[in-house]
Amino acid sequence: MQSSDEGDDPMPRDDEELKTKKDKYKVLALLGKGGYGAVYSVLRLSDSEKFAIKCENANTCRKALYMDCNVLKGAAQIKSRHFCTVVDQAAVKDRFNFIVMKLIGKNLWDLRMDTPECRFSLGTALKTAAQCLVSIQQLHKFGYLHRDIKPGNFAAGRKESNEHHTIFMLDFGLCREFVKRGEGKLRTQRANAPFRGTTRYAPLNSMLELDTGRKDDIESWLYMVVEWTSGGLPWRKLKASDRDKVLQFKKELRNREDLQEDMFYSCPKKEFFRILKYTDSLDFYATPDYGFVYYCIKHAADANKIKDTDPLDWDPNTPYFGPIEVPGDGAVIELEVENRMSAEGSINKTRKEKGKKNEEKENEKYRTRKRENKKNDEDEKMKNKKDLEAALKKS
Known part of the structure; x- marks a missing residue:
């Protein structure tokens, strides 16, 4: 080479x-x-x-x-x-x-930006939402959290392969196993965890630097779905560096009706807010009821007279022929060890x-920084945690 x-x-x-x-x-x-x-x-x-x-x-x-x-x-x-x-x-x-x-083809961010109003039609929004939900449930099925759910990490297949109505999940670099392999047990929740993901779509727990579970992938999924349905999120003008301001928006969303109106503009508000309330009710160890979340999407489609064959925005002249699937029950399976190791x-x-010395040095630097950050941020994290608990109780 x-x-x-x-x-x-x-x-x-x-x-x-x-x-x-x-x-x-x-x-x-x-x-x-x-x-x-x-x-x-x-x-x-x-x-x-x-x-x-x-x-x-x-x-x-x-x-x-x-x-x-x-x-x-x-x-x-x-x-x-x-x-x-x-x-x-x-x-x-x-x-x-x-x-x-x-x-594969274009990601869902680019496909949304290609539309005249930078948002999907409701039919396309709900069909892609359902496919993305199924992919998240399947990822969880074999024991992984994604931790960076966003439109850029989903894409349609290529028209040349006749897969342009199928959505693919991408980019697993931030994934984490949430089960202990060989034991069939969930990992113990960590007291705190470094921020992972993208500020705009990150769940509350991640922004508070708390450990995230399966429910948090669904929370990020909801933010993503709201964005491509309405055209934007209330905090869309804030930068990734404005994490504290975005966090405040997400906290207040749970209790302020004006923010909810802004958030769910042009969306099936009743169904989407029901999903948000449901994810907030789950704890770290809970197995989400993916079927319930799917039912909310299906109910929104039925209420708005959206047919299974209604075309997608990026292929307006062809009846929809993508997968129509109901998510599984949330059971986690054990992967074959041979297949995992062969990678x-x-x-x-x-x-x-190259040897392990450089990696060990970098790991030690990381551990040192982590200890320093933990010492500096401990009081702030405790305050944020209490704020979150108070917000959830009120909602």
Whole structure:
């Protein structure tokens, strides 16, 4: 494989050929780039079929790509249609690790922004909401929390593969297992936890730096659904750095009718607020009643005379043919150990070759910062926790 000779960027270059044990791939174009890696479209040279590759710097201490691989292999075990399949995987020594996946279409943020009013029609909003809810329930089924539910982490399939009415869940770098493997028990709730997610959609518990459970993924899902139904959230003009102000908005939403009117503008207010009240009633260990949440969505569709065949906004001339599924009961299954471990092979090979010293140093730095932050923030966290408990009691 080629070595990097263009600056310090270890990521793939246009037209670069990548080799795995199974195939060769030609890099076509950069699709997206984030803090932990990048996604590219590639061409498999053996049959000219297009795929996506997700890459992660080989020297990173974060194991986001390993988590992606584990989650996608778990989804394959339950045969979910809402997750991409891992086709291949490999590493380019000293540069990056990568997995090869199904190539999909635009994410739901971009699809919403393509509409004339930057919001979905109610039929599209509820159909996509139901599909996303099912994918969250399925993720929970094999023991993972997403912790970063947002429109950019869901996408429609490609029209070329006739999957453009199916929604796929993406980006599992912030996922966390909430069960103890081999024991069938839930992890014990942590007294506090670092913020994870995106400020706009983050649940109250995450913003208060409390441990999050399954209910919190559903809370984030609701914020996301409200946004693409109404066109925006009450705190939409605030920046990610304005976390305290966004937190205050979310707290007051539970008790202020004017905020509720703003929040649920052009939405099925009764059904959406019922979902919010329901998630607020759950604790960390609770198994959500996904069927109840789905019923609220279905009731809103029926009340507004929305048919199962009504088209999606991004394919207005075709009757809807995407999946219509009722979420499962919330039971958690045990994944096959062999399948989980097989994800590690080539992806972690480069990291192992670099040794564990750098990772241990970074971990120690993180632990030191965490101790310092905990000492400085302890009083503030206790105050926020009491505020949340008071707000929930009032609601």
